[in-house]
Amino acid sequence: MSPWLETMRRETLLVMRKKSDVLNPLVFYLLVISLFPLGVGPAPETLARIAPGVIWVAILLSVMLSLERLFRDDYRDGSLEQMLLSPHAGAGLVLAKIASHWLMICVPMLVLSPLAALLMGVSLKALVAMMLSLLVATPALSMIGAVGAALTVGVGRSGVLLSLLILPLFIPVLIFATAAIDAAAMSLPYLGQLALLAAFSVAAITLAPFAVIAALKIGVQ
Amino acid sequence: MFKWLHPYAKSENLYRLSGKFLFWFGWLGFIGATVGTIWGLAFTPADYQQGDSFRIIYLHVPTAMMSMSGYLGMAIAAFIGTVWQQRHADMTVIAIAPVGAVYTFLALFTGAVWGKPTWGTYWVWDARLTSELILLFLYLGVIALYYAYEDRRSGARAAAILAMVGVINVPIIHYSVVWWNSLHQGATVTVFEKPKMDTSMLWPLLINIVAFGLLLGAFTLMRLRNDLLMKEGHRPWVKQVLEGKS
Amino acid sequence: MLEARRLSLARQSRQLFSDVSFSLEPGHALLLQGRNGAGKTSMLRILAGLARPDEGQICWNGTAISQSDNYLQSLLYLGHHAAVNTELSPTENLRYLSALHDDDSASIDDILCAVGLAGYEDVPAGQLSAGQQRRIALSRLWLSNSPLWILDEPLTALDVKAVAGLERRFKQHLDDGGMLIVTTHQPAILPESVTQRLELAALDPEADS
Numbered sequence: 001m002s003p004w005l006e007t008m009r010r011e012t013l014l015v016m017r018k019k020s021d022v023l024n025p026l027v028f029y030l031l032v033i034s035l036f037p038l039g040v041g042p043a044p045e046t047l048a049r050i051a052p053g054v055i056w057v058a059i060l061l062s063v064m065l066s067l068e069r070l071f072r073d074d075y076r077d078g079s080l081e082q083m084l085l086s087p088h089a090g091a092g093l094v095l096a097k098i099a100s101h102w103l104m105i106c107v108p109m110l111v112l113s114p115l116a117a118l119l120m121g122v123s124l125k126a127l128v129a130m131m132l133s134l135l136v137a138t139p140a141l142s143m144i145g146a147v148g149a150a151l152t153v154g155v156g157r158s159g160v161l162l163s164l165l166i167l168p169l170f171i172p173v174l175i176f177a178t179a180a181i182d183a184a185a186m187s188l189p190y191l192g193q194l195a196l197l198a199a200f201s202v203a204a205i206t207l208a209p210f211a212v213i214a215a216l217k218i219g220v221q
Numbered sequence: 222m223f224k225w226l227h228p229y230a231k232s233e234n235l236y237r238l239s240g241k242f243l244f245w246f247g248w249l250g251f252i253g254a255t256v257g258t259i260w261g262l263a264f265t266p267a268d269y270q271q272g273d274s275f276r277i278i279y280l281h282v283p284t285a286m287m288s289m290s291g292y293l294g295m296a297i298a299a300f301i302g303t304v305w306q307q308r309h310a311d312m313t314v315i316a317i318a319p320v321g322a323v324y325t326f327l328a329l330f331t332g333a334v335w336g337k338p339t340w341g342t343y344w345v346w347d348a349r350l351t352s353e354l355i356l357l358f359l360y361l362g363v364i365a366l367y368y369a370y371e372d373r374r375s376g377a378r379a380a381a382i383l384a385m386v387g388v389i390n391v392p393i394i395h396y397s398v399v400w401w402n403s404l405h406q407g408a409t410v411t412v413f414e415k416p417k418m419d420t421s422m423l424w425p426l427l428i429n430i431v432a433f434g435l436l437l438g439a440f441t442l443m444r445l446r447n448d449l450l451m452k453e454g455h456r457p458w459v460k461q462v463l464e465g466k467s
Numbered sequence: 468m469l470e471a472r473r474l475s476l477a478r479q480s481r482q483l484f485s486d487v488s489f490s491l492e493p494g495h496a497l498l499l500q501g502r503n504g505a506g507k508t509s510m511l512r513i514l515a516g517l518a519r520p521d522e523g524q525i526c527w528n529g530t531a532i533s534q535s536d537n538y539l540q541s542l543l544y545l546g547h548h549a550a551v552n553t554e555l556s557p558t559e560n561l562r563y564l565s566a567l568h569d570d571d572s573a574s575i576d577d578i579l580c581a582v583g584l585a586g587y588e589d590v591p592a593g594q595l596s597a598g599q600q601r602r603i604a605l606s607r608l609w610l611s612n613s614p615l616w617i618l619d620e621p622l623t624a625l626d627v628k629a630v631a632g633l634e635r636r637f638k639q640h641l642d643d644g645g646m647l648i649v650t651t652h653q654p655a656i657l658p659e660s661v662t663q664r665l666e667l668a669a670l671d672p673e674a675d676s
Contacts, residue, residue, distance in 0.1 A: 003569075006562060007563070007566075009563075010552075010562075013554075013559060014552070017554040017591070074552075076548070077548050077552055078547070078548025078549060079550045081544070081548070081550065082564060085542065085544055085568075087537075087539040087568070093567070221517070
């Protein structure tokens with residue numbers, strides 16, 4: 001089997017064995033969202049007003065938390081060295097690994113988004129926009145986040161550092177994704193925002209694997 | 222390119238060359254900043270709308286411009302370090318980062334001080350101020366990443382990669398913030414539209430911009446030279462330098 | 468042929484080694500010796516291309532390893548860590564590693580039997596002993612057909628029987644024209660006639676005094 005498919009198979013197996021790696025970010029996602037009504041009050045109009053921002057901040061945070069483990073175990077047990085010593089292009093292997101992460105973390109978030117929308121009183125139109133924005137923008141989050149995870153892999157306790165590195169880079173995604181949901185809630189067209197988000201994702205998928213490889217090479221030194 | 226850089230790959234040569242640059246950058250920057258600031262604060266006419274409060278522009282605009290140029294310079298050094306594997310270029314990245322962060326902080330601080338008389342509040346989510354704030358976070362990320370590594374050289378390499386990733390994102394972040402700001406149009410006053418400045422006000426500003434740039438270079442070189450001495454402490458040339466000075 | 472030219476490395480202003488040169492012909496082994504902290508592991512990582520020396524270069528068949536297009540295909544590196552994921556079974560671990568390195572994955576089951584892991588094929592590696600985990604990693608020596616092996620303390624945690632098996636495998640590899648670079652505290656397992664020794668002397672003045 002090709003090394004890329006084998007990488008994805010291995011990542012899937014690992015998630016099956018350690019379900020908490022997937023479940024914890026999802027629980028965290030819903031938990032953060034459910035804190036907001038408790039913080040600002042349950043008035044539906046207030047919630048609907050802040051819903052896109054709250055939901056997307058929760059997404060950014062839980063994607064970021066889930067990324068911390070992306071290369072951590074492989075770094076500790078030496079698998080990362082073996083990946084870097086593979087004669088196959090490192091960028092492809094890294095892409096396979098991040099794609100598995102996206103399938104197992106971001107897609108479940110997409111599936112859970114109706115629940116999140118229900119909690120925040122989001123209308124059906126806005127829910128559709130939210131799901132579309134999740135679909136096209138989360139690949140960019142996974143890719144950018146992977147760069148941060150790779151840069152901090154050789155560093156001991158890296159949780160807070162990781163957030164300092166990658167949250168500023170998530171800002172454009174936050175702006176356009178929330179704008180898309182806002183526009184949808186007001187029955188305005190939001191295709192432009194989605195197109196921009198998709199462009200971010202394409203650019204990140206193209207460029208980030210090389211940065212990840214360069215960062216991992218530093219990490220294993 | 223590599224051939225041209227090669228002699229300076231030797232730390233000793235780089236140390237001596239940077240010493241010469243430091244002298245000129247330092248003095249020209251110091252004199253320029255003194256002249257520009259005094260001229261700007263004392264000898265330009267007051268603005269007809271904002272009165273004397275506009276004078277903080279002579280600190281705000283130079284620091285803001287140079288904080289961005291500093292990030293660009295950092296990314297260029299990072300690029301050289303990555304492509305030609307010059308570890309002194311990586312050291313330069315780390316030499317610039319804290320200086321750039323201080324410039325960014327000064328730009329934010331002067332912006333807030335200026336905001337109070339103009340907008341009636343220290344902080345508004347103006348597009349430029351927001352971008353500047355995010356730039357500060359980007360600088361802090363580079364610095365934090367460097368110090369997180371135990372091995373200084375790996376830290377510098379990692380910081381260089383982050384600087385390059387960051388510089389691709391800086392324009393994206395900037396334009397998305399501008400767009401976001403236009404979407405949420407609130408209390409923003411377009412004070413920053415400044416091409417209508419009178420030449421008598423403009424000259425000291427230009428002098429200060431150049432001078433602050435030179436000072437940025439001078440501070441960077443000072444940090445770089447310190448780093449060189451620390452890192453090569455066990456080499457004979459460092460001992461020579463230190464004995465020559467004392 | 469692997470050639471190292473004037474390698475030097477310093478860590479945190481401490482010189483680990485400098486001006487180390489050697490060349491290794493097919494059919495020969497290189498035993499890397501030195502006290503703890505002399506830089507043996509760093510040297511192996513440099514030879515594998517995972518780290519960079521401060522000075523010097525390494526050539527594979529006359530080309531610098533960073534430029535060589537077949538160095539990674541020719542290399543089997545087993546580091547200090549076994550590259551065995553504790554959540555996965557021996558078979559799953561080896562499948563992944565073989566896919567990464569284009570090794571022959573069809574014979575994984577036979578080789579697991581040969582290294583004494585029969586019956587443990589589907590047990591998560593985390594439930595196996597340190598010696599058994601090491602055997603999973605070492606199975607790659609039978610799966611791979613890379614000519615150059617770089618092994619960092621391969622005998623750690625192995626019992627006598629496994630060491631004997633490894634000794635036979637080393638001899639076979641060298642007889643087939645393979646190359647071997649190894650650090651170990653049991654140099655007797657290498658055939659004396661084709662083994663070069665390289666002593667990494669500690670250059671640190673504090674260590675000498």
